[in-house]
Amino acid sequence: MSRYDPSAFPPFAVTVDLVVLTVRDHALCALMVRRGEPPFQGFWALPGGFVRPDEGLIEAAARELAEETGLRTHGAPGTGPGVGAHLEQLATYGDPQRDPRLRVVSVAYLALAPDLPTPRPGGDVRSARWAPVEELLGRGKGDDGMLLAFDHTEILADGVERARSKIEYSALATAFCPEEFTVGELRRVYESVWGVQLDPRNFHRKVTGTPGFLLPAGGTTTRQGGRPAQLFRAGGATVLNPPMLRPDS
Amino acid sequence: MSRYDPSAFPPFAVTVDLVVLTVRDHALCALMVRRGEPPFQGFWALPGGFVRPDEGLIEAAARELAEETGLRTHGAPGTGPGVGAHLEQLATYGDPQRDPRLRVVSVAYLALAPDLPTPRPGGDVRSARWAPVEELLGRGKGDDGMLLAFDHTEILADGVERARSKIEYSALATAFCPEEFTVGELRRVYESVWGVQLDPRNFHRKVTGTPGFLLPAGGTTTRQGGRPAQLFRAGGATVLNPPMLRPDS
DNA sequence: GTAATAGTGTCTTTGAGACAATATTAG
DNA sequence: CTAATATTGTCTCAAAGACACTATTAC
Numbered sequence: 001m002s003r004y005d006p007s008a009f010p011p012f013a014v015t016v017d018l019v020v021l022t023v024r025d026h027a028l029c030a031l032m033v034r035r036g037e038p039p040f041q042g043f044w045a046l047p048g049g050f051v052r053p054d055e056g057l058i059e060a061a062a063r064e065l066a067e068e069t070g071l072r073t074h075g076a077p078g079t080g081p082g083v084g085a086h087l088e089q090l091a092t093y094g095d096p097q098r099d100p101r102l103r104v105v106s107v108a109y110l111a112l113a114p115d116l117p118t119p120r121p122g123g124d125v126r127s128a129r130w131a132p133v134e135e136l137l138g139r140g141k142g143d144d145g146m147l148l149a150f151d152h153t154e155i156l157a158d159g160v161e162r163a164r165s166k167i168e169y170s171a172l173a174t175a176f177c178p179e180e181f182t183v184g185e186l187r188r189v190y191e192s193v194w195g196v197q198l199d200p201r202n203f204h205r206k207v208t209g210t211p212g213f214l215l216p217a218g219g220t221t222t223r224q225g226g227r228p229a230q231l232f233r234a235g236g237a238t239v240l241n242p243p244m245l246r247p248d249s
Numbered sequence: 250m251s252r253y254d255p256s257a258f259p260p261f262a263v264t265v266d267l268v269v270l271t272v273r274d275h276a277l278c279a280l281m282v283r284r285g286e287p288p289f290q291g292f293w294a295l296p297g298g299f300v301r302p303d304e305g306l307i308e309a310a311a312r313e314l315a316e317e318t319g320l321r322t323h324g325a326p327g328t329g330p331g332v333g334a335h336l337e338q339l340a341t342y343g344d345p346q347r348d349p350r351l352r353v354v355s356v357a358y359l360a361l362a363p364d365l366p367t368p369r370p371g372g373d374v375r376s377a378r379w380a381p382v383e384e385l386l387g388r389g390k391g392d393d394g395m396l397l398a399f400d401h402t403e404i405l406a407d408g409v410e411r412a413r414s415k416i417e418y419s420a421l422a423t424a425f426c427p428e429e430f431t432v433g434e435l436r437r438v439y440e441s442v443w444g445v446q447l448d449p450r451n452f453h454r455k456v457t458g459t460p461g462f463l464l465p466a467g468g469t470t471t472r473q474g475g476r477p478a479q480l481f482r483a484g485g486a487t488v489l490n491p492p493m494l495r496p497d498s
Numbered sequence: 499g500t501a502a503t504a505g506t507g508t509c510t511t512t513g514a515g516a517c518a519a520t521a522t523t524a525g
Numbered sequence: 526c527t528a529a530t531a532t533t534g535t536c537t538c539a540a541a542g543a544c545a546c547t548a549t550t551a552c
Contacts, residue, residue, distance in 0.1 A: 010302040011260040014343070014354050053259040053352060057343040092341040092356050094263070094306040103302060105263050105354065107341050184503070202542065204505065209540095226503025227549035245541070433530070451515065453532065458513095475530025476522040494514070505548070512541075521532070 012094075013104045016061045017048035017152065019090060019159030020069065020111040022130065023176045023192045028163075029130040030156060031068060032148075039100050040149035044131070046156065048106065061109035062087060068128065071113055074175075085113040086175040090159050098151050110159045112175035133160050134195075164193055169243040171213050174234035180217045182229035183207060196247050206244065212237030261343075262353045265310045266297035266401065268339060268408030269318065269360040271379065272425045272441045277412075278379040279405055280317060281397075288349050289398035293380070295405065297355065310358035311336060317377065320362055323424075334362040335424040339408050347400050359408045361424035382409050383444075413442055418492040420462050423483035429466045431478035432456060445496050455493065461486030 020031035032044040047068045051060040062073045065087065072084040087109055094105040137157055138145035145153065167173040167190065174181070176189045187203045190196075207213055212235040220228035269280035281293040296317045300309040311322045314336065321333040336358055343354040386406055387394030394402065416422040416439065423430070425438045436452045439445075456462055461484040469477035 009262040009299055009351070012263040012300070012354075013258040014261040014263070050258055051261070051343070051354075054345055056345060057341065057354070089340055091338055092306065094300070094356065096303055096305060102258070105261075105300075105306070105356070107343065107354070182504085199542075199544090200503085201505080201507090201544085205507095206541085208505095222503090222550060224503065225551070226501085227505080229504055242540070431531085448515075448517090449531080450517085450533080454534095455514085457532095471523060471530090473530065474524070475528080476532080478531055491513070499552100501550105501552080503548100503550085505546105507546080508544085510541100510543080512539105514537100514539080516537080517535085519532105519534080522530090524529085525527085 010103075013099075013102055014051045015048055015104055015106045016051055016057060016064060017046045017093075017106045017108045017155055018061060018064055018068070018111055019046060019108060019156055020065065020085070020113060021133075021159065021163055021176075022113045022115050023189050024115050024130055026188060026192050027132045027134065028160065028193050028195075030133050030136060030160075031128060032131045032136070033068070033128045035149055043149040044136075044146060044152075045149035046108075046152045047128070051107075057107050058087065058089065058109070061089075061107075061111075065109075065111055069113065069116065071111070071116075085111045086172060087111045090155070090162060093151055093155060095151065106155075108155045108159065110162055112163060112172060114176060114178050164246070167193060167244065168246055169240050171234060171237050171240060177234075180219070180221075180231040180233055182221060182224065182231060183214070184224055184229055186214075186232075190244070194246055198247075210237070210240060211235075213240065259352075262348075262351055263300045264297055264353055264355045265300055265306060265313060266295045266342075266355045266357045266404055267310060267313055267317070267360055268295060268357060268405055269314065269334070269362060270382075270408065270412055270425075271362045271364050272438050273364050273379055275437060275441050276381045276383065277409065277442050277444075279382050279385060279409075281378060281380045281385070282317070283376045284398055292398040293385075293395065293401075294398035295357075295401045296377070300356075306356050307336065307338065307358065310338075310356075310360075314358075314360055318362065318365065320360070320365075334360045335421060336360045339404070339411060342400055342404060344400065355404075357404045357408065359411055361412060361421060363425055363427050413495070416442060416493065417495055418489050420483060420486050420489060426483075429468070429470075429480040429482055431470060431473065431480060432463070433473055433478055435463075435481075439493070443495055447496075459486070459489060460484075462489065 022029050031047060033047050035041055035043050035045050047064060049064055051057060065071055065085065073087045074084050090108040090110040092105060092107045096103060098104060136145050173186060173189050177185060183204050186207060187198055187200060191198055214232040215235040217231040217233045219231045221231055222228045271278055280296060282296050284290055284292050284294050296313055298313055300306060314320055314334065322336045323333050339357040339359040341354060341356045345352060347353060385394050422435060422438050426434060432453050435456060436447055436449060440447055463481040464484040466480040466482045468480045470480055471477045
């Protein structure tokens with residue numbers, strides 16, 4: 001059998017779906033849109049859409065992300081440091097039955113964004129919201145969360161697990177923070193994403209002692225109350241060695 | 250703009266490509282096939298093929314793996330423990346120019362297999378071989394390795410890096426071993442995949458002290474020479490906590 | 499003053515890294 | 526015997542976990 005036979009190949013539709021995560025009110029939240037048409041009309045779904053014939057996969061994901069949130073992607077041209085979201089490929093979902101209408105292969109992307117100043121994230125007519133992932137996926141113990149469109153519960157769960165594990169050994173938690181942030185704010189990011197409490201003193205020692213993780217920004221802030229805290233921005237480091245250890249697991 | 254519009258979607262071809270890794274002669278090797286037709290005629294390429302209209306992505310990958318190597322996948326029906334390969338999704342590659350003929354999105358899978366008793370791995374007419382990844386990808390310092398078909402150098406490099414990092418925090422290194430193996434054989438797997446030397450004493454302490462990693466099989470063997478070594482099989486553990494640390498990195 | 503958060507220090511324990519020494523086979 | 530590998534053990538050091546204490550703001 002010949003590979004890549006151009007004359008006869010089964011046609012597929014290819015889409016991108018986005019797991020866009022942020023931290024709001026000490027809770028990990030995902031961007032969800034409400035479907036206005038069948039199938040799964042009225043259900044919450046991940047934002048996404050068809051890949052265009054002339055664009056790459058991550059370009060399609062970045063385009064959908066910009067359409068939904070206005071966020072640019074880190075490293076995109078004309079993007080300053082700190083603004084914009086982290087974007088990476090998550091996984092691909094291609095069960096023959098995942099869309100009842102046609103064979104759709106969806107390449108899912110994971111985006112990590114700082115808490116957006118605009119409370120309404122959607123840019124177009126569809127209603128959109130930030131939903132706590134605990135509400136979408138459930139807290140265990142018989143709580144399986146909401147029923148989402150297609151296989152989006154599985155995709156969301158995979159994205160959340162990726163984010164939870166990736167902040168262990170990378171400096172990606174700073175992607176959830178504004179350009180300048182304090183050690184306490186970064187700690188609250190870890191606590192929100194992992195759903196645990198961390199010792200502020202050990203956390204402070206760990207992050208300030210890891211070379212390249214944090215870069216002093218010079219100023220201080222009292223936006224969290226209490227004693228003024230030093231401001232930092234993300235250092236150039238991408239991998240954390242040794243990693244930040246998640247309790248229990 | 251509506252999502253998933255069934256009436257008008259751009260058609261894509263969807264394929265699976267396989268990064269099949271094994272350890273032979275103290276070297277990490279990948280299964281490569283030689284292309285018999287254009288484009289890239291005569292070039293070495295990763296095994297793969299079209300996804301059929303009625304099969305899932307991992308089913309397509311498992312089918313291709315079985316066609317090429319005769320290996321079944323762990324967990325497949327009728328598969329005993331220890332035989333068969335580990336199979337997981339790696340990443341998806343969809344650059345618009347990656348295939349000069351048509352728009353192809355390829356879902357790559359990573360397979361880890363024990364050293365196969367049959368020296369000729371291919372089952373069909375195409376020539377196939379186990380090639381050391383050092384030869385395919387180069388050793389750095391101006392050595393960029395061989396020129397492979399399509400973007401398969403990038404896919405292979407991603408698969409090798411995934412394997413190298415995954416044996417750090419999972420028990421997957423046992424997927425490279427036969428059903429029963431010794432601590433020394435497992436150590437040589439780590440040394441081959443990472444390209445380093447490990448202290449046999451610290452390694453022995455580490456793997457035998459990690460609960461669920463190794464299960465005593467009862468017997469001993471002298472197939473490596475020297476003092477007889479205890480035989481083990483893979484324990485049920487999937488994650489290693491704390492992880493096996495890779496030197497240098 | 500109180501309440502809240504930020505930052506520094508100390509002690510203990512776990513575990514990795516660097517070794518030495520002994521055990522059991524093949525030849 | 527020698528050569529090869531397996532296995533157990535010991536010492537040191539890096540780093541995480543569990544605490545106490547002081548510092549600086551808002552009120």
